[in-house]
Amino acid sequence: MLNSPVTMVKGIGEEKAKDLQSLGIFTVKDLIEYFPYRYEDYRPKDISELKHDERATIEGIIQSEPVVRFFGRKKSKLSLKVLAGNVLFTAVFFNQHFLKTKLVIGSKVTLTGKWDQHRLTLTVNESKIGASVQKDVYEPVYSVGGKVTVKSLKKMIQTAIEQFGHGINEILPEYFLKKYKLLERKYSIYKLHYPKSFEDAKQARRRMVYEEFLLFQLKMQTLKKFHRENSGGTAIAYKDKMVNSFISKLPFPLTSAQQRVVDEILADVCSPIRMNRLLQGDVGSGKTVVAAISLYAVVTARFQGALMVPTEILAEQHYHSLNELLQPIGLTVELLTGSVKGKRRKELLKRLEEGEVDVLIGTHALIQDEVNFHRLGLVITDEQHRFGVEQRRTLRSKGQNPDVMFMTATPIPRTLAISTFGDMDVSTIDEMPAGRKPIQTYWARHEMLERVLTFVEKELEKGRQAYVICPLIEESEKLDVQNAIEVHTQLQQYFKGYNVGLMHGRLHSSEKDDVMQRFSNNEIQILVSTTVVEVGVNVPNATMMVIYDAERFGLSQLHQLRGRVGRGEAQSYCILLADPKSEVGKERMKIMTETNDGFDLSQRDLELRGPGDFFGQKQSGLPVFKIADMIHDYRALEVARNDAAQLVSSEYFWKDPEYRYLVIYLEEEGVLAGDKID
Numbered sequence: 001m002l003n004s005p006v007t008m009v010k011g012i013g014e015e016k017a018k019d020l021q022s023l024g025i026f027t028v029k030d031l032i033e034y035f036p037y038r039y040e041d042y043r044p045k046d047i048s049e050l051k052h053d054e055r056a057t058i059e060g061i062i063q064s065e066p067v068v069r070f071f072g073r074k075k076s077k078l079s080l081k082v083l084a085g086n087v088l089f090t091a092v093f094f095n096q097h098f099l100k101t102k103l104v105i106g107s108k109v110t111l112t113g114k115w116d117q118h119r120l121t122l123t124v125n126e127s128k129i130g131a132s133v134q135k136d137v138y139e140p141v142y143s144v145g146g147k148v149t150v151k152s153l154k155k156m157i158q159t160a161i162e163q164f165g166h167g168i169n170e171i172l173p174e175y176f177l178k179k180y181k182l183l184e185r186k187y188s189i190y191k192l193h194y195p196k197s198f199e200d201a202k203q204a205r206r207r208m209v210y211e212e213f214l215l216f217q218l219k220m221q222t223l224k225k226f227h228r229e230n231s232g233g234t235a236i237a238y239k240d241k242m243v244n245s246f247i248s249k250l251p252f253p254l255t256s257a258q259q260r261v262v263d264e265i266l267a268d269v270c271s272p273i274r275m276n277r278l279l280q281g282d283v284g285s286g287k288t289v290v291a292a293i294s295l296y297a298v299v300t301a302r303f304q305g306a307l308m309v310p311t312e313i314l315a316e317q318h319y320h321s322l323n324e325l326l327q328p329i330g331l332t333v334e335l336l337t338g339s340v341k342g343k344r345r346k347e348l349l350k351r352l353e354e355g356e357v358d359v360l361i362g363t364h365a366l367i368q369d370e371v372n373f374h375r376l377g378l379v380i381t382d383e384q385h386r387f388g389v390e391q392r393r394t395l396r397s398k399g400q401n402p403d404v405m406f407m408t409a410t411p412i413p414r415t416l417a418i419s420t421f422g423d424m425d426v427s428t429i430d431e432m433p434a435g436r437k438p439i440q441t442y443w444a445r446h447e448m449l450e451r452v453l454t455f456v457e458k459e460l461e462k463g464r465q466a467y468v469i470c471p472l473i474e475e476s477e478k479l480d481v482q483n484a485i486e487v488h489t490q491l492q493q494y495f496k497g498y499n500v501g502l503m504h505g506r507l508h509s510s511e512k513d514d515v516m517q518r519f520s521n522n523e524i525q526i527l528v529s530t531t532v533v534e535v536g537v538n539v540p541n542a543t544m545m546v547i548y549d550a551e552r553f554g555l556s557q558l559h560q561l562r563g564r565v566g567r568g569e570a571q572s573y574c575i576l577l578a579d580p581k582s583e584v585g586k587e588r589m590k591i592m593t594e595t596n597d598g599f600d601l602s603q604r605d606l607e608l609r610g611p612g613d614f615f616g617q618k619q620s621g622l623p624v625f626k627i628a629d630m631i632h633d634y635r636a637l638e639v640a641r642n643d644a645a646q647l648v649s650s651e652y653f654w655k656d657p658e659y660r661y662l663v664i665y666l667e668e669e670g671v672l673a674g675d676k677i678d
């Protein structure tokens, strides 16, 4: 049985099994499906094809006596001339002087090593003398660690295949194999471990990638289907007229993207299906008002709404803007953060429980045990990827299966969205409010600071305001705060006629609130801050964003920061002060100056950083694939997703024996039991 523990494989005892665990290998199946991540190519190449520093295999005829030089007691260098085709090159062997007698003029050698194009020299690390290697030789390379070596792993995989390989079943329906010209399963697995040609490995890989994506997507789509069918949500009969009247009284018409998204959300609200939706929109696309409309809708049906955000500053900002929108139409909006204490807190909680509060906004404080809602109908979390799954779950459990919506201003590239949030519905605001001028972004070296400050001054003279951002890196908050304080002092001296404020994470929340308020009222013209203003802050008169040490930020974060300006009608600017050392760093700065489009940018960020880094390590929550690569195999992911969606929604999928292996897989993954629905 493929599902047996690896100890069933001959030669694998308890100890080896333990070593294998560190590679994520527990069962025979895990071992057999532990695929190489690349192949070493041992085919002899023509010297004309080689690139400098490339690892290469060359065949040739020895032309000169080997010359050996010793240095130190154990070190030696052996060199000789070899003719390959019509090119004479030097082969160098380190610490292998014992080969001297074997390397005879006129004999044939096959040498593998590192090629130096400038010196026409191959530094050999593997050699075959006399015999010619077989054509098409590919060595699989596996990622190993701990006590497991490539050699021992290969041996174990081989034994496992010999012993259990016959039990590998085809699990994909015939129909798909034909449609996509996919290799059969057993054959693919075999070819991945023992390819005869590069094409072999490629075709085998293509098949396994499709399978992996299909299984993953089937899981996601099944979860989504069951969630929709069994979620036991509440049909919230909101008052259509009131909602429309509210929308018509807004100071601006909704963009058509906002209207579409509102419709999608409200359709979920009034249906008995519990909403599980991701709302994404670039910075400044107007998510807050969409949130306000949604919250208002549930309140018209006498439900309560909650909005949870990651920081106090953001909670306060949202509180102010939502209160401004909702209070005039008679809603009671309250703020609950860690700094609401004592009697005030007690009173607030009591009113919440009695249903006197319509909309509650807050930080993590919202999900504490003592917080009880009267009738919670809708929960919105902003910047959802900062909240762990557990916290989201707790918040949801606060009401009677409330609708849930996650808002994010980090546009998630489609490839990540469909893999990470495949079990959710996604609404996207893909349009900016009319009349916005694209922010002009410039990249300047730190030595140009003086000129940058002159530029800032010109904006201030027009009555505008500016942000100056200093990095905050978690590991040394103290140093970064110091840095911000220093910049603040410098700018105070430079901009004598203006008020320069300072904001960082070490300030008391009342101090932060005060600084923000004064910036908002234009009592402060320049706000020096760490990244605490990264999300959500909205001061339309600020048109200037200067980011120090911009190379220390990721693209998405820079884009978020930049999104603090460009919120009004005037032209806004973003200046990145950066002296990036790496090529990737330079590329980042360039991309920032080239595009204002968050989706475009996040796609490019993903390509630069790879999926693991995209959300930051801590809250990655990304699926791990054995062989597939979300970025490079993106097309396959799309295809598999569509196939999975079609299968799951069709009657025959669940009955037809053609699909039994796929259904068995879903059963084994526990997604049919409904216990993973969440």
Ligand code: ADP
Residues within 6 Å of the ligand: 252, 253, 254, 255, 258, 281, 282, 283, 284, 285, 286, 287, 288, 289, 409, 433, 434, 536, 538, 540, 567
């Ligand atoms: P986001 O949260 O998506 O970054 P906000 O909701 O903070 O964006 O909106 C950014 C700014 O745009 C706010 O000042 C808001 O009042 C304004 N805004 C939102 N929707 C529209 C619209 N349809 N037309 C004009 N301005 C809008």
Ligand code: MG
Residues within 6 Å of the ligand: 287, 288, 536
């Ligand atoms: Mg916002």
